[in-house]
Amino acid sequence: MNSKYFYKSALALAVLGLAACKPSVNTTVPSKGTADFTRYIAVGNSLTSGFADGGLYLDGQKNCFPGMIAEQMKTVGGGSFTTPFFADNQANGSGYLKLTGFNANGTPQTTKETSNLAYRPGSTTFFTRYSGDINNYGVPGIKLIHSTIAGYGTLNPYYERMLTDATLTTPYLNFVTSKPFTFFSMWLGNNDILGYATSGGAGDTPTDKALFTQVYNLVVSQLVKGGTGGNGAKGVVATIPDVTATAFFRTVTLKSILAAVNASPGGAGVTDLYIKPGTGAARKATAEDLFTLTLLSDRTIGKPDATGPYGLAPTNPIENQYVLDKDEVAVVNDYVASYNATIRSVASAYNLALMDANAMLKEYGAGKEVNGALVSGAFITGNLFSLDGIHLTPMGYAITANGFINAINAKYGSSIPIVDVTKYRGVKFP
Amino acid sequence: MKKILLSVLLAVPVWGFSQSFQVNLQGQKQTAMGGAGTGVAMDEAAVFFNPGAVSFLKQNGVQGGVNGIILKTSFSQAGSNITEHNQNKLPTPFAAYAVFGSPQNRLRFGLGVYTPFGGAMHWDTNWTGKYTVTSLDLQAVYIQPTLSLKITDNIGIGGGVVYSLGKVDLRRAIPITLNNGESSTAQLKGTSKDFGWNAGIYINTLSGVTIGISHRSKINATVDNGDANFVVPDALKPTFPTKFNAQLPLPATSTIGFGFYPSDKTTIALDVNWVQWHVYKDLAFDYDNNTRIPDTKSPRNYHDAATFRLGIENKVSSIVALRAGVGYALTPVGDGYVTPEVPDANRLLLSAGIGFKPSERFGVDFSFLYENVKSRSGTNIETGLNGTFKTVAFIPGVALSYKF
Numbered sequence: 001m002n003s004k005y006f007y008k009s010a011l012a013l014a015v016l017g018l019a020a021c022k023p024s025v026n027t028t029v030p031s032k033g034t035a036d037f038t039r040y041i042a043v044g045n046s047l048t049s050g051f052a053d054g055g056l057y058l059d060g061q062k063n064c065f066p067g068m069i070a071e072q073m074k075t076v077g078g079g080s081f082t083t084p085f086f087a088d089n090q091a092n093g094s095g096y097l098k099l100t101g102f103n104a105n106g107t108p109q110t111t112k113e114t115s116n117l118a119y120r121p122g123s124t125t126f127f128t129r130y131s132g133d134i135n136n137y138g139v140p141g142i143k144l145i146h147s148t149i150a151g152y153g154t155l156n157p158y159y160e161r162m163l164t165d166a167t168l169t170t171p172y173l174n175f176v177t178s179k180p181f182t183f184f185s186m187w188l189g190n191n192d193i194l195g196y197a198t199s200g201g202a203g204d205t206p207t208d209k210a211l212f213t214q215v216y217n218l219v220v221s222q223l224v225k226g227g228t229g230g231n232g233a234k235g236v237v238a239t240i241p242d243v244t245a246t247a248f249f250r251t252v253t254l255k256s257i258l259a260a261v262n263a264s265p266g267g268a269g270v271t272d273l274y275i276k277p278g279t280g281a282a283r284k285a286t287a288e289d290l291f292t293l294t295l296l297s298d299r300t301i302g303k304p305d306a307t308g309p310y311g312l313a314p315t316n317p318i319e320n321q322y323v324l325d326k327d328e329v330a331v332v333n334d335y336v337a338s339y340n341a342t343i344r345s346v347a348s349a350y351n352l353a354l355m356d357a358n359a360m361l362k363e364y365g366a367g368k369e370v371n372g373a374l375v376s377g378a379f380i381t382g383n384l385f386s387l388d389g390i391h392l393t394p395m396g397y398a399i400t401a402n403g404f405i406n407a408i409n410a411k412y413g414s415s416i417p418i419v420d421v422t423k424y425r426g427v428k429f430p
Numbered sequence: 431m432k433k434i435l436l437s438v439l440l441a442v443p444v445w446g447f448s449q450s451f452q453v454n455l456q457g458q459k460q461t462a463m464g465g466a467g468t469g470v471a472m473d474e475a476a477v478f479f480n481p482g483a484v485s486f487l488k489q490n491g492v493q494g495g496v497n498g499i500i501l502k503t504s505f506s507q508a509g510s511n512i513t514e515h516n517q518n519k520l521p522t523p524f525a526a527y528a529v530f531g532s533p534q535n536r537l538r539f540g541l542g543v544y545t546p547f548g549g550a551m552h553w554d555t556n557w558t559g560k561y562t563v564t565s566l567d568l569q570a571v572y573i574q575p576t577l578s579l580k581i582t583d584n585i586g587i588g589g590g591v592v593y594s595l596g597k598v599d600l601r602r603a604i605p606i607t608l609n610n611g612e613s614s615t616a617q618l619k620g621t622s623k624d625f626g627w628n629a630g631i632y633i634n635t636l637s638g639v640t641i642g643i644s645h646r647s648k649i650n651a652t653v654d655n656g657d658a659n660f661v662v663p664d665a666l667k668p669t670f671p672t673k674f675n676a677q678l679p680l681p682a683t684s685t686i687g688f689g690f691y692p693s694d695k696t697t698i699a700l701d702v703n704w705v706q707w708h709v710y711k712d713l714a715f716d717y718d719n720n721t722r723i724p725d726t727k728s729p730r731n732y733h734d735a736a737t738f739r740l741g742i743e744n745k746v747s748s749i750v751a752l753r754a755g756v757g758y759a760l761t762p763v764g765d766g767y768v769t770p771e772v773p774d775a776n777r778l779l780l781s782a783g784i785g786f787k788p789s790e791r792f793g794v795d796f797s798f799l800y801e802n803v804k805s806r807s808g809t810n811i812e813t814g815l816n817g818t819f820k821t822v823a824f825i826p827g828v829a830l831s832y833k834f
Contacts, residue, residue: 022515023820025805027506075511101665371507372561372813373605383605406509418509422558425607429663 030075033414035234036182037078041135042066043176043223044187046391047400048138049158050083053427054388055096056140056158057113058086063394066136066185068401068419073183076416083136084162090118090128097387099380100430105260107296108380110387118161127161134162137176143195144188145207145215147172177222180230184223185404187238187357189216189343193335197243198390200292201278201328202321206335213342220346236353236408239340241361244329247379248389249290257291261301261312273301274317277325282317288326293379293389295322353411360403364396371422375399383426394424450732450762450774451549451568452681452705455497455799456525458829462783462797463741464755466699468687469642471632473831474527477542477576480630480642480687481588484578485538487529494526495795495829502824503551503773507558507817508807514557521550521569525829540576540590545569546646547596547680551771559770560603560613562813566771567599570651570680574628584636589629596622596651598678600771608663618674618715620656624649626680640689648682648709658717671717679709681732695746701739707732707762728812730769735762741781751785753797766811773819775806791833799825 042048042064049056050064061067061083070081086093095117097110118127139159146152151169153160159172167175192212195204226233243249254273261267273285299322302309307316324332340358347354364370364384365377375396376382379389384396392400398421405416457475460467467479471486474493503516523545531538547570555564573595578588597620604614630644653676660670687701710732716725741755757779768774783797803821810816 021822022502023504023822025504025506025513025818025820027513028509028511030511369812369814371558371815372602375605381606402509417511418507420507420510420512420558422560423556425611425613426605428607428609428611430609430665 028415028417030417031415032076033409033412035408035412035414037073037076038183039079039135039181040066040070040073040081040183040185041176041181041227042069042138042185043219044138044185045142045191046138046140047190048136048185048187049140050136050138050397051140052386052388052391052393052397053096053098054386054391055092055094055113056086057093057096058088058091060096061085061093063397063424064136064138065397065401065404066138068398069185069404069416070135072401072405072416072419076414081135082133084130084132084134086118087128090116092116093118093127099387099427105263108387126157129164130161131164137162137172139172141191142172142188143191143207144219145192145211147188147219148215173219173222177225177227180227182226182230182233184233184235185238186220186223186235187355188219189240189339190243192339193240193332194243194390197324197328197332198248198292200319200321200323201325201331206331209335209338209342212339216342216346220350220352224350224352234352234412236355236404236411237343237347238355238404239343239358240336241358242333242336243390244290244324244332245362245365245377246390247377247382247385248293249324250377251293251379251389252291252295254285254287254289254291257296257301257311264302267302270302270312273311274314275311275323275325276317276320277323278320278328282314285318285323286326288329290324290329291318292322292324298322353407355404355407357400357403360400364399370399373422380427387427393426395421395426398424450707450772451547452683453523453545453548454737455523455825455827456544456546458495458783458795458797458827459743459753459785460699460741461497461799461825461827462753462755462781462795463699463743464739464757464779464781465737465799466687466701466739466741466755466757468630468644468685468701469632469640470687470689470697470699471640472697472699474529474540475525475542477527477529477540477574477590478525478544478628479685480632480644481540481576481578481590481628482586482630482632482644483642484529484540484576484588485536485580485586486632486634487538488533489833490530490533491831491833492526492528493829493831494524495827496522496524497797497799497825497827498522499550500824501551501821503819503821505557505559505770505773505817505819507815508809510558510817514554517552517554519550519552521548523548523569536580538578540578540588542574542576542590543571544574545571549772553770555603555615558817559813559815561605562769562810562815563600563602563771564615565599565601568597568678570594570596570649572626576628584634586632587630588632589627592626592628592647592649594622594624594626594649594651594680596624596653596678598622598651598653598656598676604660604662606662606666608661614660614662616661617659618656618676619659620653620674620676622651622653622678624651638691642687642689643685644687645684646682648706649680651678651680653677666722669719669722671719671723673718675716676714678713681709682706695744697743699739699741699743701737703737703739704734705737705762706734708734710762729767731764731767732762733764735760739779749787751787753781753783753785755779755781757781765808768806768808768810768819769813770815770819773803773806773821775804775819775821777801777803793831793833795829795831797827799823799827801825
């Protein structure tokens, strides 16, 4: 071996050594603070279940925010976390909306996925039951006040699929607390106002404010016990977003409808739409009256019948169920404010972390750059709302997961690392 | 040797510079001396460092050199426990010079071909900042014919026209989800051809100290009709551009340099560069189809910044010269404007080198430059990308020269 060979080898080693030497940066050091994340359970409704695009399906479940939080909790002692997934051969669950294209005027075309659904043979309501461990108890459609009702499982197929014949009549609250847990997230209450809002004030009534307060206190007082056999749990609760600010109510507007009518044959001179408000006679629509996302797929503005062109004559107004008129908007805002006051005060009374989902959705809905991606409340293009205009995209759920993580970290002095929002998608385009 | 080359190729990553996307690797001797060389008539690289000093070179010669830039950048998003690293690329900026004309004459000629700006920053295509940038390849090669005139025995002036050949390839993800669940992407690719100039004055003072002042002009690298390749959902394809225009200002640099000669064998060079980065106000793209996306104007708002360089050469024998240097570059990038393609911050430069002159005519010079860019945290005001960048660079280089 000569010295030349030695120098060559040394040089080669030096180059390899340098290339391997990556600079280090300070990162968040995961720590659990004063909380215990050993068994985390998620209590909530469709938002907790991963519901998206008007349905519950496997891809949405896989992108549910509790699953993301649990994955991050694993760095601070969190255990395994199970969402009751649909089976792979029934991956499309309840079915869901898919974007298939755009009309000439730019409005979206959607179709409903109907293959590989998870309904039980012979049923169009109930799903193949899920058996196995559950950490994510998110049940689409559930109201806060449903959580103490015995037999609710017979009414809600999403809850029913988690149950057995033996537990079929178990109230939701008892079901989720039947096993011990150390940490919980609870995001209930949205549906107590959502049904009223999305039906234009016509199809449901908001939960009474005092009843809401009573049940919210009851549910939280049970959850903090940590379940049957548990030693108490810490947790995080979340406020209710402003449903009138969702894409469901902000996509079809007076302005956009009028523009479409004006551009249609013979519609150039139209200046007013007529609506049937919740109370009182048909009247001209104002910019403060909100239209549902479903209006244009269900009805054709200007379509004539014996009473006049639809929506363009006081004798044939846009029906109540497609309009959240300004008085109804005020009702929604009033109830949401009241519910959120309750949520804040209960969180404070039980010393729980509070995720202000109302503020978060306001912030992102108004438009915010997230690592170079513009996120906004705009339907389809905003990356926040899925195709139903109310539930979130995976990216929206990732933003939500970080909202919860930040709230938990702030309350319990923990350092759960955040989720990389950039890794999650928005609405899929054809 | 093959194995060594292979390990070099396999091992190495990203870009080279001294300040933002300016590359300061224009001569191996000077690089080994902290990048200083404007106030000394050292070798043919004076064509770049100070055209005024070319007429003071004692011999004619040609030289050609190349560097390999091993750039290591790490990023961690605020609140995350994950560190992401840039990918391995090996940009190899080169510099070649020729000086001719009779050394006895007052007028000398020079030609330089060098790479004063460039970069090759590549991130994973699915990294946290993918919507800001996934890769940037940038290169500006300057070709500079030069005249240098010794107007007195102690004062030389010189200047050259610069013809700049630029190319850029910028890629990023677009936050529109394809049907397969992946992000859309954009690639902007183009070339530029522009003119500028370089001039300098070199003074041999009575005290023995030499002084040089040089100025390289700004060049607006203009990309006309570059290719905009958007991979977007089919339904949106017609609404996206296919061509773009853009301008990237390559800033003017003014330098004052000094040479000190404590002995026959020892040269000390001190340079201060002033780079007029304020011209880089924004990175703007003008697209041929604005149906879907407007023309973009990303604020950069760079400010002028200085670099200080100090180097020493000691000829330990007639054959061997040892060199070392140190430098400190102030960043032109303000808080809130740090971007992943140029995660700039103040940086420390340490260099060393060795030169061999086995014969009167032939020489070979090696340099090694280490750059340590300070760790920098913050939120970009345009993209909201919030985290910490840290960069180090290892830059070996070699040049061969022949005197005639």
